Amino acid sequence: MRAAPALTVAVFLLPIAAGLVGTLLPAFGYLPAIGGSAFNLDGWRRLASYPGFRSSVAVTLTTGVVTSVLAVFVAFGFCAIAHGLGWMRRIGGWLAPILAAPHSAIAIGLAFLIAPSGWIVRALSPWLTGWTVPPDVATVGDAAGFALVLGLLLKEVPYLVLMIVGAMSQVPVQQHLAIARSLGYASTESWVKTILPQIYPQIRLPIYAVIAFSLSVVDVALILGPSNPPTLAVLAVRWFADADIQFYFPAAAAATLLLLLVVAVIAAWFGVERIAIGLGRRWIARGRRRSGVTFGASVAAGAFGIVFALSLAALVGMALWSFAVQWRFPDALPQAWSLANWMRRLDGLAVPAWQTLLIGAMATAIALVLVVGCLENEARARRRPGAGALWMLYVPLLVPQVAFLFGAQVLLVRANFDGTLAAVVWAHLIFVLPYLFLSLADPWRAFDPRYARTAASLGASPARVLFAIKLPILLRPVLIACAVAFAVSVGQYLATLFAGNGRVATLTTDAVTLAGGADRRVIGAYSLLQALFPLLAYLFAAALPALLFARRRGLAATP
Amino acid sequence: MRLFGVLLLLAGMGFGAAAQAQDLKWNEVVAKARGQTVNWNAWAGDEKTNAFIAWVGEEVGRRYGIKVNHVKLKDTAESVARVVAERAAGRNSDGTVDLIWINGPNFLAMKQQSLLFGPFTHVLPNFAYVDTARKRSNLIDFTIPVDGFESPWRMAQIVFVYDSKRVQQMPGSAVELLAWAKKNPGRLTHPSVRNFLGATFLKQALYELAPDPSVLQTPATDEKFAAVTTPLWAWYEQLLPALWRQGRQFPENGPAQRQLLNDAEIDLMISFNPAEAAVSIDAGLLPDSVRTLVFAKGTIGNTSFVAIPYNAASKEGAMVVADFLLEPATQARAQDFRQMGNFTVLDLSKVSPEARKRFDDLPKSPALPTNAELGTTLLEPHPSWMTRIAAEWEKRYTK
Numbered sequence: 001m002r003a004a005p006a007l008t009v010a011v012f013l014l015p016i017a018a019g020l021v022g023t024l025l026p027a028f029g030y031l032p033a034i035g036g037s038a039f040n041l042d043g044w045r046r047l048a049s050y051p052g053f054r055s056s057v058a059v060t061l062t063t064g065v066v067t068s069v070l071a072v073f074v075a076f077g078f079c080a081i082a083h084g085l086g087w088m089r090r091i092g093g094w095l096a097p098i099l100a101a102p103h104s105a106i107a108i109g110l111a112f113l114i115a116p117s118g119w120i121v122r123a124l125s126p127w128l129t130g131w132t133v134p135p136d137v138a139t140v141g142d143a144a145g146f147a148l149v150l151g152l153l154l155k156e157v158p159y160l161v162l163m164i165v166g167a168m169s170q171v172p173v174q175q176h177l178a179i180a181r182s183l184g185y186a187s188t189e190s191w192v193k194t195i196l197p198q199i200y201p202q203i204r205l206p207i208y209a210v211i212a213f214s215l216s217v218v219d220v221a222l223i224l225g226p227s228n229p230p231t232l233a234v235l236a237v238r239w240f241a242d243a244d245i246q247f248y249f250p251a252a253a254a255a256t257l258l259l260l261l262v263v264a265v266i267a268a269w270f271g272v273e274r275i276a277i278g279l280g281r282r283w284i285a286r287g288r289r290r291s292g293v294t295f296g297a298s299v300a301a302g303a304f305g306i307v308f309a310l311s312l313a314a315l316v317g318m319a320l321w322s323f324a325v326q327w328r329f330p331d332a333l334p335q336a337w338s339l340a341n342w343m344r345r346l347d348g349l350a351v352p353a354w355q356t357l358l359i360g361a362m363a364t365a366i367a368l369v370l371v372v373g374c375l376e377n378e379a380r381a382r383r384r385p386g387a388g389a390l391w392m393l394y395v396p397l398l399v400p401q402v403a404f405l406f407g408a409q410v411l412l413v414r415a416n417f418d419g420t421l422a423a424v425v426w427a428h429l430i431f432v433l434p435y436l437f438l439s440l441a442d443p444w445r446a447f448d449p450r451y452a453r454t455a456a457s458l459g460a461s462p463a464r465v466l467f468a469i470k471l472p473i474l475l476r477p478v479l480i481a482c483a484v485a486f487a488v489s490v491g492q493y494l495a496t497l498f499a500g501n502g503r504v505a506t507l508t509t510d511a512v513t514l515a516g517g518a519d520r521r522v523i524g525a526y527s528l529l530q531a532l533f534p535l536l537a538y539l540f541a542a543a544l545p546a547l548l549f550a551r552r553r554g555l556a557a558t559p
Numbered sequence: 560m561r562l563f564g565v566l567l568l569l570a571g572m573g574f575g576a577a578a579q580a581q582d583l584k585w586n587e588v589v590a591k592a593r594g595q596t597v598n599w600n601a602w603a604g605d606e607k608t609n610a611f612i613a614w615v616g617e618e619v620g621r622r623y624g625i626k627v628n629h630v631k632l633k634d635t636a637e638s639v640a641r642v643v644a645e646r647a648a649g650r651n652s653d654g655t656v657d658l659i660w661i662n663g664p665n666f667l668a669m670k671q672q673s674l675l676f677g678p679f680t681h682v683l684p685n686f687a688y689v690d691t692a693r694k695r696s697n698l699i700d701f702t703i704p705v706d707g708f709e710s711p712w713r714m715a716q717i718v719f720v721y722d723s724k725r726v727q728q729m730p731g732s733a734v735e736l737l738a739w740a741k742k743n744p745g746r747l748t749h750p751s752v753r754n755f756l757g758a759t760f761l762k763q764a765l766y767e768l769a770p771d772p773s774v775l776q777t778p779a780t781d782e783k784f785a786a787v788t789t790p791l792w793a794w795y796e797q798l799l800p801a802l803w804r805q806g807r808q809f810p811e812n813g814p815a816q817r818q819l820l821n822d823a824e825i826d827l828m829i830s831f832n833p834a835e836a837a838v839s840i841d842a843g844l845l846p847d848s849v850r851t852l853v854f855a856k857g858t859i860g861n862t863s864f865v866a867i868p869y870n871a872a873s874k875e876g877a878m879v880v881a882d883f884l885l886e887p888a889t890q891a892r893a894q895d896f897r898q899m900g901n902f903t904v905l906d907l908s909k910v911s912p913e914a915r916k917r918f919d920d921l922p923k924s925p926a927l928p929t930n931a932e933l934g935t936t937l938l939e940p941h942p943s944w945m946t947r948i949a950a951e952w953e954k955r956y957t958k
Binding site: 051133136222226241244326328329330344419497509512514515518 | 634
């Protein structure tokens with residue numbers, strides 16, 4: 001157990017160090033393999049002189065910040081209103097399809113939904129609008145990034161809601177609410193003034209992950225975001241993949257700049273948090289029984305409803321496409337249906353599906369063992385490990401994948417380790433572990449220590465406490481964290497590509513290459529397939545605690 | 560030419576094994592290839608092409624005992640990056656990439672950095688059928704001499720695909736295209752000029768608008784570029800507001816553009832595959848009413864090749880696959896629009912009468928142009944023109 005933090009850091013240290021070196025050095029001109037042998041600022045100069053540089057940075061920042069703010073507002077507002085409702089207990093199950101679907105699938109589905117030739121317009125044309133050809137309006141790929149913000153919200157809001165629900169299970173919600181309401185506060189007000197401040201520290205890390213993701217996302221930005229100029233992350237990816245290898249230097253510079261932006265925005269958010277804490281305390285202490293909170297939360301809940309509806313519609317649209325033969329504008333539904341598309345898929349499916357499952361299960365299992373080990377170690381030693389060691393865990397989430405992975409790939413090739421399944425599991429582990437850690441850390445740390453003390457006083461060893469007391473009580477957060485981690489593994493594209501050297505095929509690598517052919521029927525089928533495994537994991541996470549603890553009300557109940 | 564090739568090899572690579580490409584005998588190659596696994600890195604965005612590659616794998620497996628593994632790429636540059644990474648890591652043999660579907664700038668990059676095995680095409684028996692007289696792009700890849708470092712396998716030529724239900728007047732030149740676009744605003748677009756197809760849209764117009772097109776075969780310099788492309792930008796400035804989304808947004812690549820045509824967002828699109836209309840109708844990717852048109856004075860054409868990296872683990876297997884791709888029966892099957900629909904690189908007068916009959920018996924379609932309709936193929940300009948056009952376009956139209 002004591003070895004766990006050291007082991008985790010060791011597993012991480014090599015690829016992360018290699019990855020950072022692979023990003024920072026070329027940003028300053030050093031990459032001998034392509035002739036860059038002296039440190040210089042050429043990469044930065046080329047980046048700054050790119051015609052759309054300022055707009056690119058501007059659109060990256062605005063979409064990233066707006067998305068994060070809206071996601072937090074909608075998630076908290078929705079939970080404030082809906083926390084007491086019966087079906088919230090099973091919210092994990094409701095949100096499972098959306099959480100399980102890969103970002104690109106939801107993005108493509110949304111693009112089909114809101115495009116001028118998309119489903120919404122098709123449903124209304126030509127009887128309502130009179131259009132026989134789509135109007136020439138940019139609803140997707142607009143320069144301001146509205147479509148991008150919407151597409152990101154569709155995935156981030158359910159994720160935050162899930163984290164909030166998980167955090168609520170560690171706080172005595174009913175008792176607090178009972179007291180607040182008896183003092184005359186409305187239900188929503190009570191939640192915002194008593195529960196939110198308590199669970200916010202547990203949501204802080206997921207929020208930072210959301211900020212980092214919104215700023216550095218590539219696939220959603222490619223589908224929904226502006227292209228001329230694109231966001232900084234897309235620019236970096238474009239340049240890394242350019243046939244002219246000399247573009248590596250500005251690409252690495254762009255990736256480094258993106259990293260700095262992410263750090264800056266997170267730091268700014270932290271600053272705003274401090275201010276909000278001060279102001280918030282005074283606001284709560286003032287004791288107004290009714291403020292605009294209920295109204296704000298209602299707006300947020302309405303927004304959540306729209307987000308939820310759009311996500312489902314996006315997925316249903318892609319599902320319909322997978323069964324379609326042809327679907328022309330302005331038909332509201334495909335003219336002809338067939339199973340031929342699915343039958344064609346079956347041939348190529350067995351190997352990628354099996355490899356996806358295997359890699360995901362192994363990466364999640366190893367990550368779980370390491371994370372539980374670290375957290376237990378921390379709990380037993382009664383201290384937090386140094387901030388420096390654990391920050392290392394979050395670097396994979398902050399650095400754009402492309403930059404990071406080239407350095408890691410060179411390392412793997414040198415060690416002759418590339419192209420194997422184990423290498424891919426290791427590469428996935430780098431991204432799975434942070435998500436699992438930050439989904440599990442705060443529920444774990446918030447575990448009431450009195451349970452462990454009682455068990456110890458009854459003679460249980462620390463190991464017994466862990467397996468017999470702690471894990472069963474924390475089963476729901478653990479399973480949710482595992483489901484999140486598994487979904488992250490299934491959705492990995494670049495990691496599989498780089499570590500596997502093209503030899504390891506997963507559902508996602510096949511889906512991305514086929515998506516290059518822009519056939520919505522194929523994309524639809526693969527989106528559903530990609531969503532299937534994580535969906536099962538989420539449903540499992542939602543259902544298993546209820547099943548196992550059917551006769552233990554304290555464990556099965558959700559506040 | 561041969562001596563030059565040998566000197567290039569010895570000077571550029573010096574790894575010993577490559578120098579033996581000169582003396583290889585075909586039966587030795589085939590014998591050594593048996594049992595090898597060839598990792599063929601090829602763009603995998605098109606299902607029909609993927610199916611064709613799978614079929615090639617089955618056939619060479621049966622005939623030569625070679626296993627072909629289709630490494631699916633989103634972009635050929637990924638493969639180039641992989642070989643670069645392997646060289647950076649010191650892996651000079653036993654590489655993971657055996658065969659790459661490649662041409663143009665990617666080929667130039669690899670050839671310049673000595674990342675390719677060869678010359679090897681003179682060893683391939685079926686290379687004798689390749690049309691080197693009338694299809695010059697088989698020997699000159701974007702003005703770079705191939706020198707046997709890559710073997711051709713499919714032809715491409717610029718055509719325009721349009722929806723015959725909505726387009727009544729067919730534009731036959733760049734100038735007519737501008738007039739058409741002005742009358743039908745928002746119904747035409749082209750892929751982003753960063754994409755090779757988008758860049759070719761501008762190159763095609765440049766051929767027509769440039770005062771002297773022959774200068775395009777020479778490398779571009781700053782003064783030459785400014786002088787030659789002035790009429791192009793003048794034409795494009797007028798075209799831009801009439802494009803889809805008023806020219807503020809462009810589809811990323813050919814397939815994305817095809818989806819716009821299928822969604823009825825545009826009526827006319829550019830394509831590199833003369834059989835695109837027929838193939839897409841067959842696959843349900845475009846409606847039955849689409850047809851193909853070619854510009855009156857000819858359009859740009861090029862060849863797609865397969866090349867072998869210097870450190871490939873299965874060089875002999877890769878050569879056998881390259882030779883199989885040149886077999887007349889394989890080329891005929893590739894030209895069948897129900898399979899892939901790519902016009903052949905072979906000279907049909909060099910093949911046997913039975914093979915020629917295979918080509919004559921291929922299915923026809925109203926959307927498929929005949930060889931006569933395709934007219935003259937214009938050679939691709941020097942790659943420096945494409946990079947400069949793309950950079951200039953980005954500078955002018957990226958705000």
